[in-house]
Amino acid sequence: MKASSGRLSQYLLLNSEENLSNYLVETELFSEASLYDCLKKYKTIVIKPVFGPGETYIYTENNMFRIVSMMDSITCPDKEAVYQHLVHKEINQKYYVIKPIKMNRRYSQNNCHFFVTVHRKSTLLDWHLIVTTEKNNSIRGRGIYRYFRQKIVNLSLLVAKKLGESFPTCNTIVIEIVYDMKEGIWIHDTMLHLSSSKWSQHLVFITNRPLESYVPHTDLCTKVSFKSFLSRYNEVIIKPCYGQEGIGIVQITSNYDHSYEIHSGIKKFRLATLEETYHFIEENYLYKKDYVIQERLPLATINDCPIDCRVIVQKIDSTWRSTGKIVKVAGEGFFITNAAQDLLPLETAIQNSNMSHININLLEDEIDEICNSAAKQLEENKSGIKIIGFDIGITDLGDIWIIEGNHTPDLSMFYMLEDKSIYMNILKSKRNMTPDS
Template sequence: MAIGKMIKHREMLKHPVLRRYLPETHWLTPVSHLQMLRSYSSIFVKPNHGCGGAGIIRVERKRNGYEVRFGQKRKYVSSDSVYSAIRSHQKPSQQYLVQRGLRLAKYRGSIFDIRVYMQKPYSKWVISGMLARVAAPNRYVTNYHKGGHGESLNKVLSHLFRNNRRKVNHTLNEMANLSSIIAETLNKRHSGIRELGIDFGIEKSGRLWIIEANTRPGHKLFNQLPDKKMLFIIKKNKRLIQTLH
């Protein structure tokens, strides 16, 4: 069940709790990207129906202009040429949105975000797994298909918060609580959803952001964890969902 990123973003935006965790996001237009670049030092341009990190473009403000980055390709342009540089990497058939860039925390020199895997095998949503997705060196997306790898979330958060257990637990609880609200909020409008991959970004300060919620999440990264407990639960719940629904 593929639902566009903007629809999900707007549905979450209506919720008073979720609103303050959502980075500013608009449809990409010649005007919107410039307004965003005036407010933030970087922006991400994403296909509305993209998955696996495909088609994501990053624009970053530099001293003498802007760096437009698509995969491993980089182009340095003036503000007048940013839009045409973005357009050169787009698929004409796709709609795109522009989102505020986040200064994600790093783990061993690479940025990371967090994937919470939620499932609804029966009548209630459950968290089947949580992990950190660590980007490949010098990459700006963390997806498996772009070289990202899975790490134990406990280990990565302990590293970020210098073994401050209270901070680690607070962050885990905050994400679990937000994930439940996201699942219920989206499920109200889309009753057929039974799985969600919720991606959180976390800044060095510990500030949490909701990057997006995926209705067709992959679970390959859970394969990479030494402990296969979460992978087992995900697969078991997948079987239940297929059998019962």
């Protein structure tokens, strides 16, 4: 069995650390034997794929077994039926892990259930706690967290140190921590976020003071953050941590009549309540991939279609320089520009947009300054990169936002402009880029 950076390998690594082993939930590879063994020992167990999200719970109640997942909730009379159901209805990946749940359901208001994100600026630097994201809403749980914060932080940093040694290219780790009044502190899960993760990239930017104000407010998407972001911003976007071409990005809007609009691709529909909306999002998106949630930026538009700017920055003679800009105009009915209907030079786009009053030279200077600074930060996090394509959001007031940076940007879109000089400039700079050290 090879699980590499999967859950089981991470568990085995952490379990070898004496100071952590007492806080780890016993984890095994899922099999018929491990299921029966677990059911014999514990009242509540969970199975998860070795990689990625998705959970199936099995509760033992009155000598019966209740299986609860996003797809189903059924009761089985015996453990053999549980195994058959899991194998035929729930399991769709190659490997799963099985573990007990160290949480007392009867006193769930006393549970504290958090995702703790720790981050380091580079492999050589120390880990720091950056964000804690509440998974389930519990007022008493929040109090418990505050009380045990230091212990939870120390444990999380120890986890990161241990995993960071084995995964040197990973500079962001999310640790799922449960504190139960009866059971104590437990490390339920650990998730590695590599440099291509949107969550990891967000942390790179927010840990740099000058850049912090240029990134939209973002958090891991949980039930708690989902509700809190919607209540604060009315319009939010959820994005898979690992994703491209805009696949899986959804916009959710809180309407005046207290209904919620879900916009994905060109489809829009309404759901009546927040609970219903979250359930839909969880079932269709969060269950399949890890997601971040973000405030929606009021992007400038051309004919009511949102626009953003792709900025290419290249490392030339040891200095990051902006070598090309192009504006992508979202297709009609889309809110993301990955599905673009048009590509325009920045100046033309600004003249045609609802921010035509903006001074183009000042805007370009600011974009260049931000992108060059952001490139330095990303390089610190991932050495060896020579070219980055930033997606820069510009609001109708001319405010600039870093949406994301792509390490392997598509240059062909620059070739599609009538004026090929930007494309040629990027190619020329590519030839002059700083060689590998």
